[in-house]
Amino acid sequence: MPSSGTMDVEAFAPNVGEIHGYKTEEWKLKGAQILNVLYEVSNEPFPGLMPVTFHPVIPAYAILNVTHYPESPAGPFTIADVRVGCRAGVRPRGFTLKSYVSTAAAAQELTRRWGYPASVADVSMRAFHDRVVGRVKADGRTILEVEMLDRDFIGGNDIQYVSSMHLCRNREDGKLVVVQLDPEWTFTKAERGRPQLVKFDAKAWNGGDKLVPTWPISASYTIADATLSQIRYVSDPDKDAFKGTTQVAA
Amino acid sequence: MKFGIFYEISVPRPWDREAEKRVFDNCLEQVALADELGFDTVWAVEHHFLEEYSHCSAPEIFLTACAMRTKKMRVGHGIVVCVPEFNHPIKIAERTATLDIISGGRLEVGTGRSATWNELGGFRANPDETKKTWDEFVRCLPKMWTQERFSYQGRSWSMPERAIIPKPYQKPHPPMWVAVTSPGTEIDAAERGLGSLGLTFGSVKEQEEKIKNYRRIISTCEPVGEFVNDKVSTVNFLFCHEDTERGNKIGRRMLGTFNFLAAQLLAAREAYPTKSYPSLGLLPTLRREASGPADQAGVPEGIAIGDPERVLRACKRWEAVGVDRINFLLNALETVPQEDVLNSLRTFAKHVMPHFQDSSTQAAAAGGGR
Numbered sequence: 001m002p003s004s005g006t007m008d009v010e011a012f013a014p015n016v017g018e019i020h021g022y023k024t025e026e027w028k029l030k031g032a033q034i035l036n037v038l039y040e041v042s043n044e045p046f047p048g049l050m051p052v053t054f055h056p057v058i059p060a061y062a063i064l065n066v067t068h069y070p071e072s073p074a075g076p077f078t079i080a081d082v083r084v085g086c087r088a089g090v091r092p093r094g095f096t097l098k099s100y101v102s103t104a105a106a107a108q109e110l111t112r113r114w115g116y117p118a119s120v121a122d123v124s125m126r127a128f129h130d131r132v133v134g135r136v137k138a139d140g141r142t143i144l145e146v147e148m149l150d151r152d153f154i155g156g157n158d159i160q161y162v163s164s165m166h167l168c169r170n171r172e173d174g175k176l177v178v179v180q181l182d183p184e185w186t187f188t189k190a191e192r193g194r195p196q197l198v199k200f201d202a203k204a205w206n207g208g209d210k211l212v213p214t215w216p217i218s219a220s221y222t223i224a225d226a227t228l229s230q231i232r233y234v235s236d237p238d239k240d241a242f243k244g245t246t247q248v249a250a
Numbered sequence: 251m252k253f254g255i256f257y258e259i260s261v262p263r264p265w266d267r268e269a270e271k272r273v274f275d276n277c278l279e280q281v282a283l284a285d286e287l288g289f290d291t292v293w294a295v296e297h298h299f300l301e302e303y304s305h306c307s308a309p310e311i312f313l314t315a316c317a318m319r320t321k322k323m324r325v326g327h328g329i330v331v332c333v334p335e336f337n338h339p340i341k342i343a344e345r346t347a348t349l350d351i352i353s354g355g356r357l358e359v360g361t362g363r364s365a366t367w368n369e370l371g372g373f374r375a376n377p378d379e380t381k382k383t384w385d386e387f388v389r390c391l392p393k394m395w396t397q398e399r400f401s402y403q404g405r406s407w408s409m410p411e412r413a414i415i416p417k418p419y420q421k422p423h424p425p426m427w428v429a430v431t432s433p434g435t436e437i438d439a440a441e442r443g444l445g446s447l448g449l450t451f452g453s454v455k456e457q458e459e460k461i462k463n464y465r466r467i468i469s470t471c472e473p474v475g476e477f478v479n480d481k482v483s484t485v486n487f488l489f490c491h492e493d494t495e496r497g498n499k500i501g502r503r504m505l506g507t508f509n510f511l512a513a514q515l516l517a518a519r520e521a522y523p524t525k526s527y528p529s530l531g532l533l534p535t536l537r538r539e540a541s542g543p544a545d546q547a548g549v550p551e552g553i554a555i556g557d558p559e560r561v562l563r564a565c566k567r568w569e570a571v572g573v574d575r576i577n578f579l580l581n582a583l584e585t586v587p588q589e590d591v592l593n594s595l596r597t598f599a600k601h602v603m604p605h606f607q608d609s610s611t612q613a614a615a616a617g618g619g620r
Contacts, residue, residue, distance in 0.1 A: 001262065001507075001583065002302070002514040038521055040371070055514050058301050059368055061521070090513035092520055158523045192523050217371065218522040 002058075005050035005086070005095075009167060009176055009237045015098065015206050019115030019168045019179065022248040027228040029069045034185075034224060035125055035134045036161065037064040037146050037195045038085075038217035045210035046084065050095045051167065051237040053178050053244065054086035061085040061217060062207075063094045063162070064146050064197070066134030068125045069106075069226070077106035078123040079116075080136045080144060082205040083164055088241035093180075096166035097206040100136050100143075114231065115168025115179045117206075132193070132221045143204035148193035148219035156187025159220055167237055178235040184227040195219035251569045251606040253598075254291035254326065255284050256485055256577035259306040260511065262584055270305060276588045278315055280580060283592055285320035287599035291358060292316050293326035293577050298336070299368045302583060303511050310345050317353035325353050326577075328360015328447060329429040332387035333380050334406055335373040336364065339387050340414060343394035347418045355419040360447050361388050362429035367521035377524045382406065388426065388442060392475035395423040422476035427483065432528050436464045443473025445481045454552060458571040465572065481574040486554050486564070488578035489586060490598040494557040498547040500586055501555030508582035554578065558601035565602060 039062050046060035063083040070076050079101045083094030100121035101107035110116040121138040130151065136144040165180045195216040202211040236244030261273045281292050294309035294316075306312060313325040327349060330342055350357035363380035364370055370377050383406045394400050394414045401411035418424055427445035430436045439446045446464055461482055468480045489504055491497030519527040547556055552568065554561045554576070568576055580591050 002511065057516050058514055059299075059371070059516060061516065085516070087513050090509055092513075154523055155525065157528075158525055160519055160523070162520065190523070215371070217367065220523045 002055045002087075003047050004052050004240065005054045005056065006047045007049060007051045009051050012167065012206070013169065013176055015117055016167045016169055016176065017111035017115050017117045018171050019177075020112045021170065021172050022179075022231045022234060024113040024230060026230050027073060029072050029226045029228065031070050032224050032226045033068040033070075033125060033127070034222045035066045035132050035146070035148060035219070036222075037134075037148065037197070037219045038062070039064065039195065039197060039213040040215040040217060041084070042210070042212040042214060048210050049084045049097065049207065050086050051178060053235045053237055053239065053241050054088055054093065054095055054165075057085040057087055057092070062211060062213065064134075064144065064200075066123065066125045066136075066144075066146070072106065074106040074109045075103060078102040078125055079106070079110070079118070080121075080123045080134060081164065082144070082207065082211075084211070085162070088165065088180075088235065088245070092162045094162050094164045096164050097211070098204070100138060111168075114181060114228065115166060115170075115177075117166055117168065127221070132191075138204060141201070141204075142199045143201040145198035146200070147196040147198060148191070148221050149196055150193045151191045151221065152193060154190050154192045154220075156190045156222065156224070158192075159185075159187060159190050159222055161185065165235070176237050178237050179231055180233040180235070182229050182232065184229060185222075185224040187222050187224045189223040191221045193219050193221065251565065251573070252290040252575045253603065254293060254324075254483075254575060254577035255280065255289055256293045256295075256579050257306060257312070258295055258297065258304040258579065259312070260303050260508075260581070260583045261305045262302060273305070273584060274312070276581075276584070276591070277312070278319055279588070280591055280595065281316045281323070282319045283595055285323040287595055288603060289323060289595070289599075290575065291324040291326050291577065292320070293328055293358075293360065296329060296331050296336075297369065299372045300366065300515055303515060310349055314349060314352055317349070317356060324356040324358055325349065326358040326360055326427075328358065328427055329362030330360065331364045331369075332361050332384040333363055333370075333373070333375050334383055335375040336369075339390055339407060340394070340409065342387070343391055343414050344416075346391075346424065347395060347416045350418040350420055350424050351416055353419075357418070357420065357424040358427060359391070359424050360427040360429060361391075361444070365431065365518050365527060367516040367518050370518050371521070377518050377522050378526050379406065381526050384428075385438075388428070388444065389474045391426070392423050396476060425479045425481075426475050427479065434528070436460050437467055440464045440467035441471050443468060443471040443475060443478035443480075445479035445483060447483050448485045454567055454571055457573075461572040482572060483575040483577060484568060484573050486552070486568075486576050486578055488554045488561070488580055488594060488598060489590075490554070490556070490558055490561045490594045490602065491590075492557060492597060492601075494547070494560075497556045497560075498549055500590060501553075502548055503585050504582050505550070505553065505555065507585045508579070511583060558597060561598065562602045562605055565606070569606070
């Protein structure tokens with residue numbers, strides 16, 4: 001049978017954010033610019049990067065995502081995530097290891113409302129005529145620089161983002177929980193290109209020495225109206241998603 | 251209506267020295283029995299790198315063994331991945347012709363293009379190109395089989411004039427099929443005069459519309475081969491047991507295992523944004539069927555699992571919407587013990603097959619139960 005995640009969630013716990021309960025209002029965010037890059041990563045240590053809730057997808061891959069929101073209730077911000085490809089039961093998901101956000105206000109709201117494992121850093125995205133570049137600098141060091149080269153138009157229907165899930169601690173009961181996010185996207189522009197990873201510091205993304213990018217898969221750049229929806233499901237990080245998932249909103 | 255069996259050949263971990271041999275041996279034993287019982291065709295997929303899910307990366311060799319163990323059963327090489335990084339078209343023509351000779355003219359050739367990143371990425375194939383190369387391959391294959399010498403200047407491949415040998419035993423050539431999973435591929439199949447293999451997505455009503463559309467288009471097609479194959483074949487699951495509760499229970503376990511296993515793979519569309527893959531492909535399609543709305547027994551609509559009466563009803567539903575053949579998956583990860591698989595085949599042959607008129611299986615089915 002498929003293998004399951006082997007992460008020691010208690011050991012990972014210092015990296016997680018604190019969510020203030022599961023009832024939050026959705027955010028409608030217009031004109032988001034999304035750079036989404038997929039890389040295959042080393043298979044062997046991969047299960048250690050996710051709780052037992054998940055099954056590592058075959059082949060192992062990571063999603064490197066940089067998104068700029070020009071407007072939000074917390075003001076404009078840019079967020080970068082590193083996620084690992086997995087399955088919750090039979091559903092494709094990306095387990096977020098770490099997020100960096102460009103403003104303290106946005107980081108605080110994203111953590112409080114959705115439990116993002118967010119820290120503040122210098123996160124930026126720039127679109128040039130021949131490439132789109134996402135970059136994250138933390139403590140003066142570049143910990144991610146990823147590019148999409150050879151920009152080429154495609155249709156929004158050709159894009160399929162997988163929903164993300166992350167570990168956080170619920171302030172109400174102090175328990176660790178896996179929260180599922182199902183953003184909705186309405187694309188106004190979509191491009192595809194060649195991925196190039198210029199700089200990646202796995203340790204800064206909670207990947208330690210287990211997250212080693214090997215082969216590029218794809219890169220896309222889209223402009224979309226996004227809805228960060230209410231939290232609908234949470235999962236127990238000590239149980240398979242089939243057995244440990246609870247609905248928390250209609 | 252004709253019935254066949256369909257192999258992915260899934261092998262559970264741990265992959266010790268005997269594990270894979272045991273699964274292949276079980277499959278070959280099932281094939282031999284199915285031949286005796288009057289099943290029409292054994293199909294074997296071509297998949298690569300799909301851990302546990304399918305270890306059938308050299309189906310032509312497995313099918314050669316099947317041909318050697320059977321007398322009447324046809325052997326379905328399908329689908330052959332028509333992407334140059336996987337298979338050179340000359341090699342496809344050569345090995346299919348050889349298999350047709352070895353089997354005494356019992357070969358069916360299924361064509362397709364792969365739908366997982368596991369495979370496309372593993373062979374470094376460009377997902378944007380696979381539909382185009384498939385089209386070139388299916389137009390070339392009949393000519394390579396039938397022309398004494400063949401030359402070609404094409405988009406994805408070319409060759410100077412050579413005799414591609416041997417030639418198939420069947421004249422003019424073996425029947426050709428295409429795996430129909432992406433929306434619109436049934437039109438591609440019909441326009442080219444190819445049989446539709448695995449047209450199984452959507453509700454029965456939706457299916458009926460697609461089959462009608464396929465039949466309408468194929469009636470005026472320009473076939474790529476020397477003749478039109480206008481048959482519609484589907485993939486289903488089979489576990490048939492006279493004890494209703496046991497039939498449902500074991501069958502559901504097989505479905506659940508398949509569902510779970512297939513889900514861990516990476517569909518091309520999930521990994522690589524492209525117009526070339528508007529749907530997720532066969533695996534998620536089968537998965538969706540395996541987890542569709544269930545009846546009181548917890549078995550999804552149209553799935554051939556349960557007691558003979560229920561299995562008969564499922565098969566009749568497909569027949570009623572125009573399906574000509576049903577090919578059954580018999581196991582997943584060896585969750586069904588071999589003796590139960592064999593008994594399921596016997597029970598199906600004894601109680602279900604005789605209810606289908608014009609089935610070549612009928613005569614054998616009458617003596618199918620042991």
